[in-house]
Amino acid sequence: MAMAASEIEALIKTALPDARITIEDLAGDGDHYAAAVVSETFRGKSRVQQHQIVFAALRGRMGGELHALALQTSAPD
């Protein structure tokens, strides 16, 4: 069920090579993460669109084996 933080990061990096990613394992159980993702791809997009890009990068794992990923997305300042 659980997923390693490094695996989450790798999947996001593949889809968004420029992304700066910070992942925090909230409960220490490999199942509840918080991720902050900063990428130029997000510029001019709504929050919903930004999150959908990350979900697409995670290729269906979100909502499945990855139960809880609190997500914060933004474009670089």
Added chain:
Amino acid sequence: MSNPSFDRIQTEITENPVMLYMKGNAMFPQCGFSARVVQILTHMGVPFKTANVLEDAGLRDGIKSFSNWPTIPQLYVKGEFVGGCDIITEMFQSGELTTLLAEKGIPHEVTA
């Protein structure tokens, strides 16, 4: 658009200005993320209707396809998908949720 739950969803989000798809109901949320969105809407005095995806597997899968969004809860305002728990929390904290509700003509208490 062959998913049988899509008609139900389209009707619900059209008829209810604030529609929340969640686990459990407003009185007894069955997931912390759903509970948080209920708490925010209640705190803001927003009238809303809920649908419990745990009671209907078709709805649970249907709403995910409908919104292209893999998780529950999901909030719709005036037929438009606003987001899940993280986005609603962020918009509440930044004041954007108040702005959105005002723009859409949804009654709510103005909080500082």
